[in-house]
Amino acid sequence: MSVFFLLKEGIVGLKRARLAAVITIVSICLSLSLFGSFTLVGYNLQDVFNRFYKKIRLEVFLDSSLGLDQLEKLKKKIHQNPEVEAVEYISSQAALQEFQKTFGQDLSSVLKSNPLPASFRVVLRPKYTAPERIEDLANRIRRLPGVQEVLYQKEIVRFLHKYLGLGIAILLIFAFLILVVITILIFNTIRLTIHSRMNIIEIMQLVGATNLFIKSPYIIEGMLQGLLGSLLAVGILALFVSFIRDVFYHGIQVPPHLYPFLLILGTLLGLLGSYISVNKYLKY
Amino acid sequence: MIELFNVSVQENKRLILNQVSLRINKGEFVYLIGKTGAGKTTLLRLIYLDLYPSQGNIIVENYSSATIKRRQIPYLRRKVGVVFQDFKLLPDRNVYENVAFALRVIGASRREIKSRVLSVLTQVGLNHKRYHLPHTLSGGEKQRVAIARALVNEPFILLADEPTGNLDPEASRDILELLEDINRSGTAVCMATHNYELIKLIPHRTILLDNGEIRREFSPAEVQQLKVIE
Numbered sequence: 167m168s169v170f171f172l173l174k175e176g177i178v179g180l181k182r183a184r185l186a187a188v189i190t191i192v193s194i195c196l197s198l199s200l201f202g203s204f205t206l207v208g209y210n211l212q213d214v215f216n217r218f219y220k221k222i223r224l225e226v227f228l229d230s231s232l233g234l235d236q237l238e239k240l241k242k243k244i245h246q247n248p249e250v251e252a253v254e255y256i257s258s259q260a261a262l263q264e265f266q267k268t269f270g271q272d273l274s275s276v277l278k279s280n281p282l283p284a285s286f287r288v289v290l291r292p293k294y295t296a297p298e299r300i301e302d303l304a305n306r307i308r309r310l311p312g313v314q315e316v317l318y319q320k321e322i323v324r325f326l327h328k329y330l331g332l333g334i335a336i337l338l339i340f341a342f343l344i345l346v347v348i349t350i351l352i353f354n355t356i357r358l359t360i361h362s363r364m365n366i367i368e369i370m371q372l373v374g375a376t377n378l379f380i381k382s383p384y385i386i387e388g389m390l391q392g393l394l395g396s397l398l399a400v401g402i403l404a405l406f407v408s409f410i411r412d413v414f415y416h417g418i419q420v421p422p423h424l425y426p427f428l429l430i431l432g433t434l435l436g437l438l439g440s441y442i443s444v445n446k447y448l449k450y
Numbered sequence: 451m452i453e454l455f456n457v458s459v460q461e462n463k464r465l466i467l468n469q470v471s472l473r474i475n476k477g478e479f480v481y482l483i484g485k486t487g488a489g490k491t492t493l494l495r496l497i498y499l500d501l502y503p504s505q506g507n508i509i510v511e512n513y514s515s516a517t518i519k520r521r522q523i524p525y526l527r528r529k530v531g532v533v534f535q536d537f538k539l540l541p542d543r544n545v546y547e548n549v550a551f552a553l554r555v556i557g558a559s560r561r562e563i564k565s566r567v568l569s570v571l572t573q574v575g576l577n578h579k580r581y582h583l584p585h586t587l588s589g590g591e592k593q594r595v596a597i598a599r600a601l602v603n604e605p606f607i608l609l610a611d612e613p614t615g616n617l618d619p620e621a622s623r624d625i626l627e628l629l630e631d632i633n634r635s636g637t638a639v640c641m642a643t644h645n646y647e648l649i650k651l652i653p654h655r656t657i658l659l660d661n662g663e664i665r666r667e668f669s670p671a672e673v674q675q676l677k678v679i680e
Contacts, residue, residue, distance in 0.1 A: 171554055369538055372498070373603065374527035375555035377520075 175383035177390070186362060187391060190355040194395025194436065195402070197348035198428050201341055202403045208337035209421040215330045219295045222323060224288035226307055227314045230258070232284075240312050244286060249294040249303045254287040261285060283314060297323045352435045356388050357443040367444075384444040385437055392436020396429045403428075451476055452497055452607065452638075457506035459492055459662075466492045468662040469506070474640055476606065479633045481649050482642040483676075484659035490642035493659065494609045497640070498530045499523050511606065528556060531600030531608040531637075535615035537592045539584040539599075545571070546580040549598045556603070566602055574598045574628060590621030597628060607638040614645060622648055646676045 226244065228237070237255065245253050256264070261282040288307070290300065300323055304316040360367070370380045403425070410418045452474040459467040467489045474480050482490045495501040496508055499515060508515040513526045539548050546567055553563045571577045574594040584592055593613055600608055610629065614622035622645065630652050633639045643649065649656060653673035658666045668676065 171557075365538065366540055369540065369551070370555050371524075372527060372532055372538070373552035373555060373599065374524040376524045379555055379557075 172379070172382045173386060175386075177387075186355070186359040187387070190352065190359060190391045190436075191395045191398065193351050193355055194348070194392055194432055195398040197344060197351060198396050198399035198432050199402045199406075201344045201348065202399060202424060202428055203406065204337050204341040204344065205421060205424060206403065206407070206418075208334050208341065209424075210415075210418055211330060211334050211337070213417075213419055215326060215334070216292050218322070218326055219290070219292050222290055222295075222300075222318060224290070224300075224304060224307065225317045226286040226288060227283045227317070228285055229312050229314055230283055232312045236312055237284075240310060241286060243310055244288060244307055247303055247306065249290055249299060250288055251291045252289040254289070256285045256287055258282050258284045295323070295327065297327050349435060349439075352392070352439040353442060356384075356391070356436070356439040357446070359387075360384055360440070360443045381441070381444045384440045388436040388438075388440025389433050390436070392432040392434065392439075393429065395436070396432025399432065400425045400428055451509070451511065452640075453509040454493075454496070455507045455509075457496060457503045457508060459489075459496065459501065460504040466662050467496075467503075470662075470664055471506075472657065472664065474607070474638060477633070477636050477638050479630070479639045479654040480641070481654055481656040481673075482640065482659060483644060483646065483649070483656055484665075485644065488659040489662045490659055491611055492662075494532070494611050494640065494642055497607075497609055498527055498532055524556075528603045529605050529607075531597075531603065531605040533593065533596040533600050533608070533610045533613050535612040537584075537596045537616075539592060539595055541584050544581050544583050545576060545587070545595050545598075548584065548595055549602050552599045552602050567598075570598045570602045573601070573632075588621065589617045590624055593617065593621075593625050594628065597625075597632070601632065601637070605637065607640060608632060610639065610641040612642055612644075614643065614648060623651060626652055650674055650676065 228240070232240070241253050241255065244250060258280050261284065262280050265282060290303075294300070294303075297320070300318065301320070304318065307313055308316050367380055407418055407420055452472075454470055454472045457467055457470045458465065470489075470493065472493075482493060484490055492501065496503060496515070497510060499508075499510070499513075499518065502515055510526055511529055513522065518526065540551065543551065549567045549570060550563050553566060558566075568577065568580075571580055574597055576591060576594050576598065579587065579591065584595065587595065593616075597608070597610075597613075608629070613629070614625050617625060626648055629639050629641060650673055653670040655670060656668040656673050656676070657664055658668070
């Protein structure tokens with residue numbers, strides 16, 4: 167069997183059923199672009215989400231009576247919690263300076279002694295971001311001797327967790343639905359293409375072409391359509407990303423391997439779609 | 451050699467062929483006649499295994515409908531040429547390509563394709579129109595292309611299902627003469643038709659099908675007595 171003839175028939179097939187091929191390519195391109203942009207948005211939301219979380223700190227205010235040894239021990243104890251990434255000591259002096267920096271007011275001119283307690287600033291690992299987990303950690307630290315109070319931005323943690331998490335879940339569901347729709351769409355358009363060429367398949371069967379020989383051009387054609395459609399989709403997404411980066415949001419990130427993934431997905435869908443459709447029309 | 455043993459075909463609870471036994475010998479010319487719906491087309495489809503019998507067995511050369519594997523069917527089809535009333539040509543390919551198609555899809559070499567296509571086009575008298583597209587040809591010429599495509603694989607039998615159904619009397623006669631020529635060169639021909647006047651021109655063994663059964667067989671001499679029964 168000549169591979170050259172098969173490849174030629176595949177390409178000629180694309181040319182012959184130009185309209186059907188264009189429709190297939192465009193629908194693959196549109197659905198993959200849509201799928202890609204949903205993935206893109208989801209990924210960047212997650213990224214923003216993570217960046218917010220990285221800024222969340224627990225402020226652990228300490229008894230002023232603690233000695234250096236005790237401070238050191240306490241720091242170690244806090245650090246032992248699995249949720250804790252780092253613990254930074256802020257002396258009451260440093261806290262005062264920070265206050266002055268932030269508010270531009272010199273407290274020492276109003277008050278004789280420094281009212282700000284020393285504290286530990288606890289940085290969290292991004293893995294443990296559920297509000298209950300953070301609250302639990304805060305309670306555990308609160309119970310340690312020498313700790314006066316633990317504060318953090320509870321409301322923001324709650325908000326982020328609730329809405330951004332929900333948003334990402336919705337996006338993922340949509341992306342999945344789009345994937346299902348693309349699959350059905352591709353199967354159907356390729357089935358239409360093949361249906362429009364029933365006579366050629368019939369003749370091939372009549373003159374004794376083998377099954378594989380009849381299928382191959384359609385499968386090659388389907389793959390080419392999938393590849394072209396996904397290439398277009400990747401082009402559109404790349405343009406979209408660079409536009410967003412230039413105009414709206416500088417920090418936009420492309421998930422690693424998104425483009426190759428889309429190319430492989432499109433090609434595979436084209437291949438599978440044509441394979442299944444052509445099988446439907448072959449009697450033996 | 452083709453042999454049918456007590457073949458029945460049932461489709462949607464309707465009996466299309468009922469206990470048909472028939473033998474077509476090497477190099478024979480056989481007419482299948484009968485009304486529309488008598489089972490002529492079904493009988494032909496059985497021979498190229500486009501259809502399996504519900505009962506009975508069909509032997510085509512070395513293949514048997516009872517034991518043939520699906521992947522062997524293409525190889526059987528290469529030994530059986532088929533033409534139809536509606537020609538079934540590929541409208542976007544010229545005469546040469548339509549005929550060559552039958553060889554390309556079985557992986558023949560380019561040189562072989564060229565020599566065999568040109569020779570078979572000469573045989574059907576269409577060499578001079580080999581670059582024409584089907585829509586520029588007359589009905590008779592289209593059928594010649596279809597016959598050339600069926601012959602290019604050098605089958606041992608040519609099945610023709612109402613090959614003159616769409617043709618005027620003169621073109622019909624030409625096609626019949628072509629089939630006769632083909633038969634003389636050693637290929638068996640089995641032609642389904644309901645044009646009784648036509649078969650009287652070149653009489654052969656004739657089988658009358660009625661309601662899915664073989665009603666009667668006529669020898670070439672008896673063919674002249676055939677009356678239109680439709």
